Amino acid sequence: MTDVQNRHDGRGIKIFRTGVTEVCLPFLIADGEKVQQVVAKIRFTVALVDNLRGTHMSRLMEILTDWTQAELKISDVEKILLDALEKLSTDFAAITFAFKFFTEKFSPVSQKNSLSAVDCVWDAELERGGRMKFTLGLTVPFTSLCPCSKEISDFGAHNQRSLCKVRLTFADAEKLSDVSIEKLVRLIESQGSAEIFPLLKREDEKFVTEAAYQNPKFVEDILRDTVLALRRVENLAAFAVECENFESIHAHNAFASHEEILSEVSS
């Protein structure tokens, strides 16, 4: 049967990325000692040399299907990409996994436990002969309370759910096994006016309400505190932060973003 993809192409364009996207598969994700099954949306692409017409996309699906059976640590993603380099005869491969990751939360007073979901993205690239460049994306919810509203009002202060979205690029692929998603989630959720919880009894609700009122923060305050916190994270080459407050007094959102390069990614 003819291999149409394998035909010569004369347009002289090396394609940066070609592959599959919106693939939905379950994976077993290991974070520290804990393992959890996640449902991931995946984009899996490779570079295509300038003289070939197409990629063999079914091979990308075969690689992915194989890995749904195994436990997957961040450092294992490099093996998936090496597999792609070889099976697709290319010098660059990239993969993005996006999934809900659950962490345990204990209510602040009643200590009742429940599970909280954060949006997690694993974004990895590999050039032949180099080391994987890995970026972790986390979108973490908390509450924010407006310092201006608190100060100018005789009582109350508007507050709202907020999301902080970080992208963390690590410097040294050797140390990726030290990355703890759970610890990073804890670090980020402590930058808002107060943490939020799936399960709050009355005494917990009083605690969260008062904690937020005593810790008013603009979206700019949350952004700056998150920047200060991320500068202290080990093994970071770069980070980007976006904070968004779903303003309770508007139908639009307040937003702030920032990014910094801290060091080179070693390759």
Added chain:
Amino acid sequence: MTDVQNRHDGRGIKIFRTGVTEVCLPFLIADGEKVQQVVAKIRFTVALVDNLRGTHMSRLMEILTDWTQAELKISDVEKILLDALEKLSTDFAAITFAFKFFTEKFSPVSQKNSLSAVDCVWDAELERGGRMKFTLGLTVPFTSLCPCSKEISDFGAHNQRSLCKVRLTFADAEKLSDVSIEKLVRLIESQGSAEIFPLLKREDEKFVTEAAYQNPKFVEDILRDTVLALRRVENLAAFAVECENFESIHAHNAFASHEEILSEVSS
């Protein structure tokens, strides 16, 4: 050229609705004296008799395209449906338009004006020989402040953006020209703890913050007050209400829904 749709079908099933969906077109919507251009997502369907294989969907697109030129009042929707009954030789037609509708808002103290968008849905059905059954959907934002949080906390109270989604089915097609989207939006947005605005100067922010604090409402309170308000709307045959609070202390929402039938739709 063969008309494959027009062939005989032997499965004996009359299809309730067949047509086009996710059509995107601009329309000129008239509400009272005011006319505004909207961008609508449209579903346009007809019944199909049991002995024909398919509908002629391009005729639905032709009807829609014709109406993008004209000014469209709610009562005109019946003409679109009559057009469909005739051009598709059927005894039932239905159309749904979903669009952003803008109303003017004046900030409560500074009186600065701005434009506020609400999600608006026009949902209409017509059986041959009858009158159009029309349902208006509106999704209106406001702020809600939690009575429990206010009472149990020494200071502050959690509050958040909320959406109230109503569906109003009118009783008498003759009186559809009396429907004012803008007035109904006003009625609904006054059921929250406080109205919200696109543009708030400091004196306005103080006003909204204090107004919400002085008017705490559970999602159930908002629902009940909306039910009481809707019972007084003229020409209603039925309504459904859904309220959703985007809780600032949780990553999930508080929700309440209700529906009532008030009278028959006259046909």
Added chain:
Amino acid sequence: MTDVQNRHDGRGIKIFRTGVTEVCLPFLIADGEKVQQVVAKIRFTVALVDNLRGTHMSRLMEILTDWTQAELKISDVEKILLDALEKLSTDFAAITFAFKFFTEKFSPVSQKNSLSAVDCVWDAELERGGRMKFTLGLTVPFTSLCPCSKEISDFGAHNQRSLCKVRLTFADAEKLSDVSIEKLVRLIESQGSAEIFPLLKREDEKFVTEAAYQNPKFVEDILRDTVLALRRVENLAAFAVECENFESIHAHNAFASHEEILSEVSS
């Protein structure tokens, strides 16, 4: 600490549904012999009597959190609802779980296996003293090929990805343990022009292309064939079907929907 929710309400409105929505939690779902972990979006609501001001929503979160530990069959959902009736002192409870469910697929020629996701919804209601009313929602993808395009064209025929969305309400709660999600998915996906697969080698792609070309179907054909198939499913009280073709020759979709009541739900 004051129980504000528990206060008397004088508006005289019994609320149909109040509770939590957009809750995200992992569950272990059992389908026949197989168990899989899913990530579910949940709406969990109860009725509220006319003389109480609010529901205790944290109790709904406690019930849900307890069930994330256990294996959950469809018939177990009744236990969750009974729990809600008791812990929230109400006479009606309803719950909706929406999640991706994976089934194994073997490519038609190469027999390579992979995992295919379908959108699955469990929708259950319980009135005190009655039996659970259960509706299963499934959204299943396949390919459709247009009979008109095939017949009028000298070569080729437009085809596209399609989704068939069914909602199946079962008659007898006693027989819910016989429901097989996987079998129902198989039944529905066989109603398109051809099944689709996550992983297709060249010989499989030839097979699927030719299979679709030899089995052209309008959206109305798919709807009618699905109706015929569902009429033969055991223990159904009612069903609703929506088919949508993501037309390759338009930016909008072709759509057809239908519903039938087959018997009473026994209670």
Added chain:
Amino acid sequence: MTDVQNRHDGRGIKIFRTGVTEVCLPFLIADGEKVQQVVAKIRFTVALVDNLRGTHMSRLMEILTDWTQAELKISDVEKILLDALEKLSTDFAAITFAFKFFTEKFSPVSQKNSLSAVDCVWDAELERGGRMKFTLGLTVPFTSLCPCSKEISDFGAHNQRSLCKVRLTFADAEKLSDVSIEKLVRLIESQGSAEIFPLLKREDEKFVTEAAYQNPKFVEDILRDTVLALRRVENLAAFAVECENFESIHAHNAFASHEEILSEVSS
């Protein structure tokens, strides 16, 4: 009334972008001779110096509200940004408008006209003392037909709706008045296997079906042809292209992306 935003901040972090997002407003967009009203989602941000605590976001809303009254050409966006630099006392401002833009389409044989929507994004940045950097985003639908499927199958070929998403950064702000959204849409939609149309009569459907069958293209072919076409567009400093085929034989998509820098943006 205290100006809390205006207080001194000691964290020493200059914030890249802070402002409002998810703002929804109507605008009158001029493209060549034609003017159309659009409904835009807007992100409007400014830089914040390192020693101030917060931005005055209501001023951004005032600027936006003023411009909803006027006709807006691409080159006018610089005036909005200059307004922001001045009213917010900052040295950097950025704005993104995302909206549906309609172009007229004439069916290929019957010549019936209809309106086709493309997703359009205006993305502009201005540093004090420089010229606006402007990027136009367009997402254009067409049909793609698989060359492999056509060649290996005895009859038929799988085809599907595809989207091509380009981002075009212009080199010279002086020449932005020459940009024609409509012409760029035409250029991009001609890179697929065949153009698609909102309204197709039978003779048109035959035309589109046969045109696609005679012009099979992989997602990589479409990407490369789009790259060749964009290299010839005048006044481009850089472009990025993403093509996505909503595969009719899979539930996931085929994807390819590429970007090139052609020249410096003059400032």
